[in-house]
Amino acid sequence: MDIAKTYLPKQAEDKWYNYWLQHNFFRSVPDEREPYTIVIPPPNVTGVLHMGHMLNNTIQDVLIRRARMKGKNACWVPGTDHASIATEAKVVTMLKERGINKKDLTREEFLKYAWEWKEKYGGIILEQLKKLGASCDWERTKFTMDEDMSEAVIDYFVHLHKKGLIYRGVRMVNWDPQGKTAVSDEEVIRKEVNQKLYYIKYSIVQDELAVLSESRAANHFIHTPNFVTVATTRPETIIADAAICVNPNDERYLHLHGRKVYIPLINREIPIILDEYVTMDFGTGCLKVTPAHDLNDYELGQKHKLPIIDILNDDATLNEKAQILVGEDRFAARKKIAVLLEEAGALAKTEDYTSQIGFSERTNAVIEPKLSMQWFCKMQELAKPALEYVLNGEVKLIPEKFINTYRHWMENVRDWNVSRQLWWGQQIPAYYLPNGEFVVAKTKEEALVEAHAIDPKLSIDDLTQDEDVLDTWFSSGLWPISVFDGVRNPDNAEINYYYPTNDLVTAPEILFFWVARMLISGHELRKQKPFNNVYLTGIVRDKLGRKMSKSLGNSPDPLDLIDKYGADGVRVGMLLCSPAGNDLMFDESYCEQGRNFANKIWNAFKLIKGWQVDSSLENPNAIAIEWFESRFNHALVEIEDNFKQYRLSEALMATYKLVWDDYCAWYLEMIKPAYQQPIDSETYTRTVAFFENILKVLHPFMPFISEELWHDELFGQRAELDCCIVAQLPNIGQVNTRLNNEIEIIQQVVTQIRNTRNSKQLSPKEALPLAVKVNSAIDYNKYQSIIKQLGNISELTLVTEAVSGANSFIAGTDEFYITLNIAVDAVAEGARLEKEREYLLGFLKSVNAKLCNERFMANAKPEIIEIETRKKADAEAKLKILESNLAALAN
C-alpha cells in the first residue's frame, strides 16, 4: 500500500469527527466518575466564527480532551446567546430591506420574524466549531431564550425583586438612539473624536443689579461686556440649558454673581449659578448646565434644583420643546444652530477640539445621555461575595494580574441598569395596575393574585406587562446554573453533579459583563462559586498589533485557515502564539508551523510503517530504548506541570520538542536500521509502543491526526470503541537522570563530529575514526553504537594520551580526536582553540573573583559556594586540555 507523502487533513477530519459523534464520545451523563465541566461562553446566535472564538474554543477543547483522557467525566456544554441588541438590530435591518418597518409591527409579529431569522441563521457558529474539532456534548446545546432558560431568567428576576434588589427609577442612562434602547456603561465604547468647540455668547439680563455692577466696574475702570461666553461641543442643546455655572472663586466673573442671562435665539432667562465643580481654566470658565443631556450637568442640576428640559426624541431628533429645528437630527441641528447663532451674532468663535465620545458597542451610534425610567439591580451587596471568591483564591483568575482590575471594579460597582427598550429578549415580568402601581410575578396569573392585595376588584385584563426586556447579560449571567436547570430545580441530579464547573475560558473584556455576574448569581442562588478557574485569553491581533475586525479586513476566515492548514495545524498555530492573558499577534505562519508539525508526525509514522521485522535479530538498541523512555517520562512531567499552571503554549512546545527532537531527530535516528535492512522485534515493538503513547500526548492538541494514526494496523487491531479520544494518558514513569545527562553529552559529541565534518566539507557518507580520552565517569563502550550510527564513525577507540595531528573537541570533560587524511589547518584550528581558551579564562576570572571575595564566602549559601568551586575545577580541567592541544598543534 502506498502511503501519502504528506498528511492529508481533509480526509481524516470529517471521518473522525463523525465517528466520535456516532459513538457518543462527547456525550456526558452523571456517573460515579469525577466530573470535569466547562460551559462554553455562548457566542451570539447569529454570529460567525472569528479568530477570537477560534482561540477560545481551541483552548477549551484541549482542556476537555485532556480531562477525558485522564478518566474524568468530561462535559463541555455548548450553546448560543440571544444577544438582544445585536440580533434585534440585524432583524430590523433585514426587515427594512424587505420594506417592513419595525414601527408598523406588533411585538408578536416582530418576534415571529426574529425567531424565523434565528432558526435560519442561528447556530451556524456551532457548526463551524465542529470543523475545529470541538468535542462538545451537542445534545446539551442550549440557547439563552429556550423556554426553560427564559423561565430561569424570570425566576431570578422575581427572586431578586422579592429580596428588594430590583427597583425602578429615573436615571441618566446611555441611550442608543439607533437601537432606541438604553445600554449599560460597559456597552459604551469611548473613542477619541475630532470635534468643534463652539463659543456662544449669552447676553446678560439688564436689571437693577446690572446698574450696580456697572457702576462698580466703572469705579475700577473695567469694561464689563454685556454678555458671557460659554464653550460647548453641543450648541444644539442650549435650548435645554437650565443655568450657566461659574466657579465662585473665579475673579473674572464676580460681576455675574446673582445675575441672569438670556439663551440666544429663544431668549429664555436662566440664572447664573456658582459651583466649584467648574474648572476655571477650561474653555471660558463658564459652563452651560443642561441637566437633561449630560450626566454631570444632571447631577449639578439636582444639586441646584434646576428644571430638566428634555429636547430630544428617542431617535435623537429635536422635539417640540426645542421650539426651533423641531424634527431635525441632533447632528444636523448642531450645524444649523451654529449658522443661526452666527447670524444672530451670538457665536464668538469655533475651535477644533478632540474629546472622548461614547459609541454604542452594538450599533456604533453616538450615545446620548438621556433621562428615562429604567429597571435597576442593586449591586453593592451582591458584589461583595463575588469579590470575596476571587480575593480568597477560591476562584482563580489566570493570569493573576486581573485580580486587581476585578477588585477595583467590584469595589466601585454601580447599580446595573437591567432594562432594555427592545422586544427580543425576556420581557420584564412586571405588571402595571390601572392606577400605575405595579407587581412583579412569574406569570400574569400570579401577578393578578398579588394585584388583588392592592385592589381585589381587578381582573386579568386590567394588568399590562412592562414593555422592556432584560439585558442579555442578565440571562447569560445564569449560564453555568441554567444549562443544568439549576435555577428552576436547584436540587436536580445534573446541577449537583456538574456544578461548580471547573474551568471557564473567556476574554478579559467580559470579566465584568459576564464573569462577575456569574459569580454573583452563583452565590445568590446556590451559595457556591460557578467555576474554579477562569482562564483569560488575550485579544487576537494581527501582526501589526491591530485588533482583528471586520472593518479593517485584517481577520482571516478561520474556516479558510482550516482548509489550508488542517484543523490540527490551525489549533497548534493558535496555541503557539497564545500566552495566557496576553494579547497575541497572530500570523498565518504559526498555522504553517502547525501543519509542518503534523507532517513531521506523519512521516515518522511512514518510516516505522515501512520497517520489516526479523525476529531472529538481537536487540542492539537497549540503551536508546531506555533513554527514550526516560526522556518521555521527563517530558510528561514537564507537560503536566505546564498544564497545572495553564501554560498551554508551553505544554504544547514541550510536546513539540519531544516529538520532533527527541523522538524523530534522535531516537529514530539511533535505532533506524540501515537501508532495506530489517529491524529486531523488540526494538520494533517498543518503538511502536512509544509512538502510540506519543499519539495520546498529542491528542488534546491535534485530535485528528492522532486519531487517524491510532487506527492504523501498525498498532494492531482496534475494537470499535478503542479510540485515541478516550485512551488514557500514559502514566508518568521513572526518569533516569544519569542516563539523560550522559546522552546529552553523547549528543554534544555527535554534534561536534557533524560540525567537524561540516567545517571540513566532508560528506556525511564518509565514515570517520574517533578517539576519545575519557576524563569523566562515562562508559563510552556503552554508547559506542549510538555514536557510530549518528556520527557515522568507523571506529571508536579509547586512548590515554592526546592524539597529535588530529582535529579535537571537548564534550563534558572528555577529549575527542578525529584523525583525517587531510592535514589539519594548524592556523585555523589554533585560532578556534584560542578563542575557546579566552572564553574559559574570562569565565575562570569571574568565578575566582567570587571565590576570593571574603564577603561572598561569608554570605552565600554553602551549596552556591560548592557549585562555584565545581565550576572552577571543571573550567580548569578544560583549560588544561585546551592548552595541551594548543601545545600539540604548535609542534
Place this chain on the structure above:
RNA sequence: GGGAGUUUAGCUCAGCUGGUUCAGAGCAUCUGCCUUACAAGCAGAGGGUCACUGGUUCGAACCCAGUAACUCCCA
C-alpha cells in the same frame, strides 16, 4: 485626570525563591545538503547594552526609586 500592565535576539515569547556554563526557546535568517520517512525536510552556524538612569546586595534580567515608550481599564 485616576488605576493597571508591558518593555529580554529580526518576530512571538520563557526566564518560577536574586546564585547551575544564564542570557534561553520556537519561528525567521545565513551556510552546506534533493543523505531512500519527511525540501512542509536534514546537518550546522550566526544573532542580545535584558528600555534608560541610579540604588540595595558579596552577587541583579529578577528587588527598590526615578525616567521614557507602548497597551489596556475607569473618569
